[in-house]
Amino acid sequence: xxLLARMVESPLSIDIRAGAVxxxxxxxxxxxxxxxxxxxxxxxxxxGEEIAQTVRPQxxxxxxxxxxxxxxxxxxxxxxxLRGSFYDAVVGIxxxxxxxxxKYAASMVGLPMVAVATSLANDGxxxxxxxxxxGEQKGSFGVHIPIAVIVDLDYVRESPLQWIKAGIGDALSxxxxxxxxxxxxxxxxxxxxGLAAALARSGAEAxxxxxEPIESDAFLHTLAEALVLSGLAMSIAxxxxxxxxxxxxxxxxxxxLYPGNARHGEQVAVGALFASFLRDDDFVGPLDACxxxxxxxxxxxxxxxxxxxxxxxxxxxxxxxxxxxxxxEDLSLDSEQIRKRVDEFVETFSx
Ligand SMILES: [Zn+2]
Numbered sequence: 062x063x064l065l066a067r068m069v070e071s072p073l074s075i076d077i078r079a080g081a082v083x084x085x086x087x088x089x090x091x092x093x094x095x096x097x098x099x100x101x102x103x104x105x106x107x108x109g110e111e112i113a114q115t116v117r118p119q120x121x122x123x124x125x126x127x128x129x130x131x132x133x134x135x136x137x138x139x140x141x142x143l144r145g146s147f148y149d150a151v152v153g154i155x156x157x158x159x160x161x162x163x164k165y166a167a168s169m170v171g172l173p174m175v176a177v178a179t180s181l182a183n184d185g186x187x188x189x190x191x192x193x194x195x196g197e198q199k200g201s202f203g204v205h206i207p208i209a210v211i212v213d214l215d216y217v218r219e220s221p222l223q224w225i226k227a228g229i230g231d232a233l234s235x236x237x238x239x240x241x242x243x244x245x246x247x248x249x250x251x252x253x254x255g256l257a258a259a260l261a262r263s264g265a266e267a268x269x270x271x272x273e274p275i276e277s278d279a280f281l282h283t284l285a286e287a288l289v290l291s292g293l294a295m296s297i298a299x300x301x302x303x304x305x306x307x308x309x310x311x312x313x314x315x316x317x318l319y320p321g322n323a324r325h326g327e328q329v330a331v332g333a334l335f336a337s338f339l340r341d342d343d344f345v346g347p348l349d350a351c352x353x354x355x356x357x358x359x360x361x362x363x364x365x366x367x368x369x370x371x372x373x374x375x376x377x378x379x380x381x382x383x384x385x386x387x388x389x390e391d392l393s394l395d396s397e398q399i400r401k402r403v404d405e406f407v408e409t410f411s412x
Contacts, residue, residue, distance in 0.1 A: 074209045077285045081213040086119035095149035098122045103163040105155030131158040132194040140166035156180040161191040173208035179216035181228035187292030212285045226357045230330025232287040234308040235265035237333035241306030245386035257294040261303035264290035307387035308332035310378035322365040327358045
């Protein structure tokens with residue numbers, strides 16, 4: 062019997078629990094990441110001081126860095142500061158921006174990175190991708206996958222509801238991204254990685270059919286797992302394909318054209334519902350129902366955009382990921398056709 066198997070790069074440990082930040086030293090020692098606590102801890106601007114005070118008594122060998130930026134240059138500067146000393150690991154505690162800067166800097170200096178998420182706004186916590194500002198644009202940069210992922214549900218519950226809703230949107234958008242991947246496979250012969258697709262779909266479907274309240278432990282745990290599974294799916298696929306299709310192209314276009322209105326996960330939620338409507342997917346009904354149930358944006362107006370602005374974003378979307386084939390590239394709609402489909406979309410889902 063052949064015993065060949067592929068190796069899958071994944072974090073050594075995934076720990077989703079309430080009070081994780083308060084037990085960080087123990088978790089680092091238990092995970093064999095740092096027994097002496099000689100780590101560089103990066104905390105973000107928002108909760109930084111509160112987190113530093115929780116962490117300081119348990120980890121007196123650690124250096125704490127207060128981060129307040131999200132650009133590639135800022136992450137490089139942080140990497141330079143890390144080179145000034147010897148550490149077992151870099152621990153990024155906070156939301157997406159802090160974790161992404163810590164991930165990028167840790168990759169640059171070749172240190173393992175521990176992601177401690179205090180919010181669930183996107184699927185970056187366990188992914189091999191750092192999303193950073195570069196010039197005028199936001200770019201996605203390949204980095205090492207975190208060695209450990211810890212989610213503190215106490216902090217998540219205290220985070221703005223809008224961030225959790227954004228996380229729901231990012232998790233659910235996998236369904237649309239996967240439908241685009243299969244479409245690309247049928248039309249263009251792209252190869253779908255079955256394991257990556259299975260992970261991305263399982264996480265998204267667990268959220269899709271959840272009915273517990275948004276702030277319940279049961280729901281937040283499922284959402285955290287879905288976002289972690291998305292990260293693993295991207296790691297296995299070697300790109301963002303299992304979690305990013307037309308939904309994300311539309312969001313990237315909105316970022317470029319109308320920045321600052323809404324969060325990534327909210328934009329991809331609307332993008333996913335629109336793309337699923339264009340493909341006439343079986344799951345479009347449950348997707349709409351889940352977004353409604355948890356109060357996640359569904360229509361352009363929910364993002365503060367007019368229908369015209371959304372049409373412009375849809376027509377620009379394919380240029381944001383030139384090699385990605387999705388329903389937008391497949392239909393290749395002209396501006397009049399886009400206007401017609403967007404009007405139908407808004408009409409259908411406003412009811
Ligand atoms: Zn995303």
